[in-house]
Amino acid sequence: MxxxxxxxxxxxxxxxxxxxxxxxxxxxxxxxxxxxxxxxxxxxxxxxxxxxxxxxxxxxxxxxxxxxxxxxxxxxxxxxxxxxxxxxxxxxxxxxxxxxxxxxxxxxxxxxxxxxxxxxxxxxxxxxxxxxxxxxxxxxxLRPHGFALEHGELLDLDETVARLVACGYERVEQVEDRGQFALRGDILDVYPATEERAVRCELFDVEIERLTFFSTFTQRSLEEAEQVEIAPAAELAPxxxxxxxxxxxxxxxxxxxxxxxxxxxxxxxxxxxxxxxxxxxxxxxxxxxxxxxxxxxxxxxxxxxxxxxxxxxxxxxxxxxxxxxxxxxxxxxxxxxxxxxRAQAADSAARSLREAEPELEKLVRSGYRTVVAWSRRGEAERAAYNLARVQAPFLDGKRAPQQPGVVFAAASLREGFLAPGLKLAVLPEHRLLRRRRSPEGPGGPRA
Missing domain, CATH: 3.40.50.11180 (Rossmann fold)
Structure with a gap:
């Protein structure tokens, strides 16, 4: 978000x-x-x-x-x-x-x-x-240019293969790494240069009927896609x-x-x-x-x-x-x-939600609009449910609150900040909660 x-x-x-x-x-x-x-x-x-x-x-x-x-x-x-x-x-x-x-x-x-x-x-x-x-x-x-595959569009397989080769993609039997593609009948597998997962393009005649990300290890579909960018895998023309x-x-x-x-x-x-x-x-x-x-x-x-x-x-x-x-x-x-x-780094000594709640209350009493960013919405929902005194609605694209209070957001951030001039505090979950590390073995970490 x-x-x-x-x-x-x-x-x-x-x-x-x-x-x-x-x-x-x-x-x-x-x-x-x-x-x-x-x-x-x-x-x-x-x-x-x-x-x-x-x-x-x-x-x-x-x-x-x-x-x-x-x-x-x-x-x-x-x-x-x-x-x-x-x-x-x-x-x-x-x-x-x-x-x-x-x-x-x-x-x-x-x-x-x-x-x-x-x-x-x-x-x-x-x-x-x-x-x-x-x-x-x-x-x-002097360089190739990328293109996009879009669900529902018409696709000429021969032309697309030629474009992939011109963009520096290697044709293989089964894609395993970025910059590769494979063709089996009416199914085109491509591992785009800038994606974390490979994509499978399934055709019905000349129309892209299905576009899905899939695992190169299990070959199982992971997620449907509406559009996938095919960025060049080579910086020069053939x-x-x-x-x-x-x-x-x-x-x-x-x-x-x-x-x-x-x-x-x-x-x-x-x-x-x-x-x-x-x-x-x-x-x-x-x-x-x-x-x-x-x-x-x-x-x-x-x-x-x-x-x-x-x-x-x-x-x-x-x-x-x-x-x-x-x-x-x-x-x-x-x-x-x-x-x-000027701003302070967003750091907290809290190791549990119970310890973190007073920290959030302190920020609100000081007049801060406080936003906690959670990388997983499920964890944010559990945390909101378990708060005893603080009410933490979700931002969810709504207008930013003008009054001091706490809101949760499903978003990933590396660092947060406390900006006194803006009366704004943004805390990633890992800065709000200093979770204990699990021991590396039965006897704990070794020297």
């Missing part, structure tokens, strides 16, 4: 709107407590949902975690992760299909804008690591991909230079491809320079041919590009920033 309705607290806050208005006129820097960062970023980009946004994080892990939290706060607005390739261009190794799929899906979302989804969802938000921004990407004409695959098996001096197998002059940096109206925000300003230095050190020590420099953006050039495009720069290190947003 989405926590988007909670963003209204920030939208009604004068300090948040002042930062947003100032950022329209000139780049702005702000101090933001680390626990509050995902919420504040979500609120800022949601002030103008028809404007695409690029959020820059220090590394892939930070980008992944931030994208997950932004997705919870912004759903159904699309939030995409744009990670680094995972391998250097000069190694001639093929990146893992799931990384390729995530990258191309994010690129297509930014370049195509609202064309990738319903207009009422808003323009896409892409979260990228600075290492990913340092890697240039091929022109759209003709360029074949040359790279040949080069990958060469050794030593016989391996060709990158410029001999790739049209390096047609690779561009991501920032130059952004729409002119895109909002660019740096989520942790203090992490950018060290991450760029580490990335460039790896690049300059791992290849010997000068042409490989055409495939990466140097630290100075990328810093200058970010300076020119970034409207917002956030930092968790307090300094001379003209804007500041």
């Amino acid at each position: 989405s926590l988007r309705s909670l963003l209204t607290y920030a939208h009604d806050d004068g300090a948040v709107t002042a930062l947003s208005e100032a950022a329209h006129a000139a780049p702005q820097r702000a101090f933001v407590s680390g626990s509050l960062r995902p919420y504040l970023l979500a609120a800022l980009v949601d002030l103008d949902p028809r404007r695409p946004a690029l959020v820059v994080a220090g590394d892939d892990r930070a980008a992944r975690d931030l994208a997950a939290d932004l997705r919870t706060f912004l759903r159904p607005r699309p939030v995409r992760l744009y990670p680094a390739r995972g391998v250097r261009y000069e190694s001639h190794l093929v990146p893992p299909p799931h990384l390729v799929g995530l990258r191309i899906a994010a690129l297509d979302a930014l370049l195509d804008g609202g064309a990738v989804g319903p207009a009422d969802e808003g323009e896409p938000v892409v979260v990228a690591s600075v290492a990913a921004l340092a890697e240039k990407v091929p022109d759209p004409e 003709e360029h991909r074949e040359l790279a695959e040949i080069a990958a098996v060469e050794e030593g001096d016989t391996r060709p230079d990158i410029a001999e197998i790739l049209p390096v002059e047609r690779f561009r940096d991501l920032l130059s491809l952004l729409p002119a109206d895109a909002l660019v925000a740096v989520s942790a300003e203090e992490e950018i320079a060290p991450a760029l230095a580490d990335t460039w050190e790896d690049v300059t020590t791992s290849f010997h041919d000068a042409d490989a420099h055409h495939l990466y953006v140097g630290p100075d050039d990328l810093t200058a590009a970010l300076d020119a495009r970034a409207a917002l720069r956030l930092s968790s290190i307090s300094g001379d920033q003209p804007h500041a947003f």
Whole structure:
């Protein structure tokens, strides 16, 4: 479930709107407590949902975690992760299909804008690591483009197989991993590059009669689907991909230079491809320079041919590009920033619901609108039933409450926060309840 309705607290806050208005006129820097960062970023980009946004994080892990939290706060607005390739261009190794799929899906979302989804969802938000921004990407004409399978649509199997091959999918007898597909009569199995499960497409004549996710281990159906995105599993079109695959098996001096197998002059940096109206925000300003230095050190020590420099953006050039495009720069290190947003981490010493209930009551007495996010609705319902004094209705997409109180929501969050300025407390269940770990054996954990 989405926590988007909670963003209204920030939208009604004068300090948040002042930062947003100032950022329209000139780049702005702000101090933001680390626990509050995902919420504040979500609120800022949601002030103008028809404007695409690029959020820059220090590394892939930070980008992944931030994208997950932004997705919870912004759903159904699309939030995409744009990670680094995972391998250097000069190694001639093929990146893992799931990384390729995530990258191309994010690129297509930014370049195509609202064309990738319903207009009422808003323009896409892409979260990228600075290492990913340092890697240039091929022109759209050089790479394959994904497509979607939709329940009830007409499907030409031969054409779809050709599109899968062009997207870098491997035909196998039985799918086991991402980037594979299998065809048996009128049944097409595909393991999309960006999905956690494989999908089975069953046809009635030329119509998709059934679309289901299934387990690759048991082959049992898990869940019906209305639409499944098939993101590319390769970053280059077939003709360029074949040359790279040949080069990958060469050794030593016989391996060709990158410029001999790739049209390096047609690779561009991501920032130059952004729409002119895109909002660019740096989520942790203090992490950018060290991450760029580490990335460039790896690049300059791992290849010997000068042409490989055409495939990466140097630290100075990328810093200058970010300076020119970034409207917002956030930092968790307090300094001379003209804007500041402070919050405490959401932590509790409670080990049971009985111990947690007084903590919730204390927050309500202090005037906080308190939201507890539960990853499983069933656990939330049991907790609400077992509370002795606190009434905790479910948010369920309704308007955010204006009065102090406790509400439950079925949503996944890594961290929560207590924001005194907003009188808002958001606590993930694992921050509210510090559950005891079960011993590792009959004698407990061993030293």
